[in-house]
Amino acid sequence: MSQTGPLTDSGLVQLLTPAGVRVEHPDYSPRIAHLDADALRGMYRDMVLVRRFDNEATALQRQGELGLWAQSLGQEAAQIGSGRALAPQDYVFPSYREHGVAHTRGVDLADLLRLFRGIDHGGWNPADHNFHLYTLVIASHTLHATGYAMGVQRDGLVGTGDPERDMAVVAYFGDGATSQGDLNEALVFSAVNNAGLVLFCQNNQWAISESTTHQSRAPLADRGPGFGVPSVRVDGNDVLACYAVTAEALERARSGGGPTLIEAFTYRMGAHTTSDDPSRYRSSAEEEYWRQRDPIDRLRALLVAEGELPAEFEAGLDADSDALGERIRAAVHAMGRPSTSSMFVHVYAGPNAIVDAERAWFQEYEASFLGGGEGAHR
Amino acid sequence: MSTTTGTQRITLAKAINLGLRRALESDPKVLLMGEDIGALGGVFRVTDGLYKDFGADRVVDTPLAESGIVGTAIGLALRGYRSVCEIQFDGFIYPAFDQITTQLSRMHYRSQGRLSLPVVIRVPYGGGIGAIEHHSESPEVLFAHTAGLRVVSPSTPADAYVMIQQAVASPDPVLFFEPKGRYWDKGDVDLDAPLVDASTGETGLDRAVVVRPGTDLTLVGYGPTVGTCLKVADAAAAEGTSIEVVDLRTLSPLDAATVAESVRRTGRCVVVHEAPVLYGTGAEVAARITEECFYHLQAPVLRVGGFHVPYPVSKLEHEYLPSLDRILDAVDRSLAY
Numbered sequence A: 001m002s003q004t005g006p007l008t009d010s011g012l013v014q015l016l017t018p019a020g021v022r023v024e025h026p027d028y029s030p031r032i033a034h035l036d037a038d039a040l041r042g043m044y045r046d047m048v049l050v051r052r053f054d055n056e057a058t059a060l061q062r063q064g065e066l067g068l069w070a071q072s073l074g075q076e077a078a079q080i081g082s083g084r085a086l087a088p089q090d091y092v093f094p095s096y097r098e099h100g101v102a103h104t105r106g107v108d109l110a111d112l113l114r115l116f117r118g119i120d121h122g123g124w125n126p127a128d129h130n131f132h133l134y135t136l137v138i139a140s141h142t143l144h145a146t147g148y149a150m151g152v153q154r155d156g157l158v159g160t161g162d163p164e165r166d167m168a169v170v171a172y173f174g175d176g177a178t179s180q181g182d183l184n185e186a187l188v189f190s191a192v193n194n195a196g197l198v199l200f201c202q203n204n205q206w207a208i209s210e211s212t213t214h215q216s217r218a219p220l221a222d223r224g225p226g227f228g229v230p231s232v233r234v235d236g237n238d239v240l241a242c243y244a245v246t247a248e249a250l251e252r253a254r255s256g257g258g259p260t261l262i263e264a265f266t267y268r269m270g271a272h273t274t275s276d277d278p279s280r281y282r283s284s285a286e287e288e289y290w291r292q293r294d295p296i297d298r299l300r301a302l303l304v305a306e307g308e309l310p311a312e313f314e315a316g317l318d319a320d321s322d323a324l325g326e327r328i329r330a331a332v333h334a335m336g337r338p339s340t341s342s343m344f345v346h347v348y349a350g351p352n353a354i355v356d357a358e359r360a361w362f363q364e365y366e367a368s369f370l371g372g373g374e375g376a377h378r
Numbered sequence B: 001m002s003t004t005t006g007t008q009r010i011t012l013a014k015a016i017n018l019g020l021r022r023a024l025e026s027d028p029k030v031l032l033m034g035e036d037i038g039a040l041g042g043v044f045r046v047t048d049g050l051y052k053d054f055g056a057d058r059v060v061d062t063p064l065a066e067s068g069i070v071g072t073a074i075g076l077a078l079r080g081y082r083s084v085c086e087i088q089f090d091g092f093i094y095p096a097f098d099q100i101t102t103q104l105s106r107m108h109y110r111s112q113g114r115l116s117l118p119v120v121i122r123v124p125y126g127g128g129i130g131a132i133e134h135h136s137e138s139p140e141v142l143f144a145h146t147a148g149l150r151v152v153s154p155s156t157p158a159d160a161y162v163m164i165q166q167a168v169a170s171p172d173p174v175l176f177f178e179p180k181g182r183y184w185d186k187g188d189v190d191l192d193a194p195l196v197d198a199s200t201g202e203t204g205l206d207r208a209v210v211v212r213p214g215t216d217l218t219l220v221g222y223g224p225t226v227g228t229c230l231k232v233a234d235a236a237a238a239e240g241t242s243i244e245v246v247d248l249r250t251l252s253p254l255d256a257a258t259v260a261e262s263v264r265r266t267g268r269c270v271v272v273h274e275a276p277v278l279y280g281t282g283a284e285v286a287a288r289i290t291e292e293c294f295y296h297l298q299a300p301v302l303r304v305g306g307f308h309v310p311y312p313v314s315k316l317e318h319e320y321l322p323s324l325d326r327i328l329d330a331v332d333r334s335l336a337y
């Protein structure tokens, strides 16, 4: 869709056409030169598994097992490409749709569903994966990521030249988030502190019902330079290009070169969440246009053309996808209900007179129902 | 753009929709602003159809920035426009907190009354809808604590229809808290209801009302809890207790006089809200009732509401929220004094 303004597809770094044909790029091709067929099949596998997980979660929501679900459908290349460029020591601040990135950080995908099932506000231990909890308040976490990167600087973990030590921080957010003060402050703070931060915007072209044209007149990546932050626009449905631009930005961050803004130009193929009805605000022609640019099909076409997608691999992946779907389903069914008293735990680090008194009252109140018979509560 | 008249049985969401439509029709300076309020009609469809009928200049899909929404509404107000801002969910009002508390609330005061900011901020609030974090909160008291703001919350479609129009007409900024869990409750709405009482010249936007008379205890609620209080009154009636239910309707100003008048007759008072009881509306009502009718009280004023914890996960929200049982428990405790 050749457009102008924030929806133009000009100026995108691309290493793979929608038909799956490789494109040479003087700066970015070298960054993927080491990715052999195994690595590409690994990314393909990641994307297929994450999509299967996403579809399973959507089905679970429809069946009443989840209160809500926010699909990553269509954004797999942006998430897997960037996620696979990360080093274990890097630290990620996701928003709430980064299921693919979570997968690359080794988070059990089933744990992502705890929040959406309404039994947990988080779901995993961030320290186990260097993957922070999801943040639902748009753009808040971009400042946390900036501050985290400022801490990393103070810890002397940028610019040592040791690839096992130097670390970068990445914040993921959407096109809508670029309008928030917090994101603009993250650009200011990361720039003036030269913080080792990658601000990874998935411009999926919709913030619920509002097209990116509601947030900006110009491509979102154009905002970076005004803050003194180098920026790049990348074809977000091209997993190789997403890998390459992220690798470059991570290297800049780790080496002490400061922040980078990446705009991954992609598309939210599904609804905003299971509560949303996109037919109210966008055309099926537009959806069809993007279905033709599916990120998974693109990598698949490349692998097929290069003779690197053997039937056994595909059969194995099919079986693994089915197994994942079943495992997720079973895991959700097995998720217990939190105890009511857990609501009073962890509000403060230690005892608190008010919370403790309310908890004690509540436990007594609940116990009063248990006796039954005369004198028991209704 | 047909203006409907007569009495209709409609939902609370539809009542606000029709009230907004009336406001847009009757004053060309009225604007609606917010995230996804245009083609989508808002995530709760409260503005459904208004974008189509009034256009993008008057029903504005804003960039995703609450501080920007309220800040520009202030500027528009300085230029004579009356903006009705929609905050998508209670938990997302905080980016606008600075604009609301340091600017919106006190421009009239700072300018010695020369400038007024007739801005309405609509906030779907409250829980019970099984939502994820930040979508079920009750932050109304933060605003009631701020001088210069009016804070109101309707509990019925009929009130919602009238109160939203009165809020738009108000020269003061109004925080308009909509009980989202009640959006789909239906009630009869007189679409020709006057906004000003012809005999007194008053709107009643600053008045509480007795919605069910009773003699043994005064149960005070607002917004989402009024319906629950009425059910409590039914349950108590079956056991021979006569409960009077007061719908506060407005937290700022607080109509303590109407509550006090009731408590002087009943001698007992229980206040119910979803917001935490600590430093809440119930605390304010209890203090005022104690001051104003101490010698009529046969029991301390009791409160039922949220706990001093962040709003819990949705699987536990029905334990957190003031349920029928928890209110009855407080009623029993009050009667046992």
Ligand SMILES: Cc1ncc(C[n+]2csc(CCOP(=O)(O)OP(=O)(O)O)c2C)c(N)n1
Residues within 6 Å of the ligand: A097, A136, A137, A138, A173, A174, A175, A176, A177, A178, A204, A206, A207, A208, A268, A272, B035, B064, B066, B088, B092, B095
């Ligand atoms: C501060 C704040 N305001 C409003 C919302 C409600 N909301 C949730 S998602 C969303 C749109 C976000 O769009 P975008 O940033 O493009 O991310 P996407 O969901 O498309 O990934 C809105 C308005 C919110 N979560 N936080």
